[in-house]
Amino acid sequence: MEQGITKEHVWKWLSEVTDPEVPALTILDLGIVRDVAVADEGKKVTVVITPTYSGCPAMDVISIGVRMALLSRGVREVLVTQQLSPAWTTDWMSEEGKRKLKEYGIAPPTRKSGETLSLFEEEEVECPRCGSDETELVSRFGPTSCKSLYKCLSCKEPFEHFKCH
Numbered sequence: 001m002e003q004g005i006t007k008e009h010v011w012k013w014l015s016e017v018t019d020p021e022v023p024a025l026t027i028l029d030l031g032i033v034r035d036v037a038v039a040d041e042g043k044k045v046t047v048v049i050t051p052t053y054s055g056c057p058a059m060d061v062i063s064i065g066v067r068m069a070l071l072s073r074g075v076r077e078v079l080v081t082q083q084l085s086p087a088w089t090t091d092w093m094s095e096e097g098k099r100k101l102k103e104y105g106i107a108p109p110t111r112k113s114g115e116t117l118s119l120f121e122e123e124e125v126e127c128p129r130c131g132s133d134e135t136e137l138v139s140r141f142g143p144t145s146c147k148s149l150y151k152c153l154s155c156k157e158p159f160e161h162f163k164c165h
Contacts, residue, residue, distance in 0.1 A: 005042020005075065013073055014047070017065040020058050021144050022162075024104035027062055031092025034083050044077040045070055050088045053145050090164050101162055102128045107150065109164035125161045127152035 014033055019025045027033055027049070035048040047066050051059045063080040070078045090109040098108035107128045126133050132154035139149040147160040 005038060005045070005073070007036050007038050009042070009073075010036045010038060010045055010047070010070065010075075013069045014066065017062065017069050020061040020065075021146075022101065022104065022106065024100045025097050027066070029094050029097030029100060031094060031097070032062070032088060042075060044079075045075045046079045046081065048081050048083050050083050050086075052088050054084060054087075056145070090162065105129065105159060106147065107159060107161040109162050123161075123164075125150050127155060127157070128159055129157050130155040 011028075011033075014036070015026050015028050017027045019027060019030055030052065032049045032052065033047060034050050035046075037046040038044070039046075047070075049059070049062065049066070059082060066080050067078045093109070101108040105128050107125050110123075110125070123137075124133055125135050125137075127135055127150075130152060132152055134153040135150045136153060137148065138151050138158065142149045142160050146163055146165075148163055149158060150161050151158050
């Protein structure tokens with residue numbers, strides 16, 4: 001086992017744990033890792049994560065990914081805890097993560113979580129494939145709670161949009 005495992009080591013290893021719903025993103029891209037604590041010269045590590053939605057089914061898989069990443073590097077005891085408050089927001093996503101989302105074919109969130117739309121205002125979402133802003137909402141709910149479905153009126157391709165919240 002490597003002696004003297006530090007927080008920096010743990011953060012680096014966590015950068016390899018991907019989101020099971022959007023494997024182009026790491027859990028650091030999503031901004032769900034809130035804290036890391038290292039004890040006993042790296043034999044014990046606690047990682048605090050915040051789900052993107054309360055009850056998000058991906059959190060169990062993410063917790064397993066965190067455990068595997070750390071156990072495989074010699075950490076003997078890994079504790080993954082969930083912190084629900086403050087609630088996760090797309091503001092915590094990294095700019096790199098938003099870029100990766102677009103390259104993956106999912107339109108990233110474009111506004112801040114505190115910015116609200118008026119009652120009849122539609123969110124302008126750019127097509128991640130062709131860059132057109134001529135798009136229309138197909139469904140507010142996509143394959144996961146955090147995404148909605150859109151259609152590009154220019155290239156005619158459907159795509160998902162990671163909702164701002």
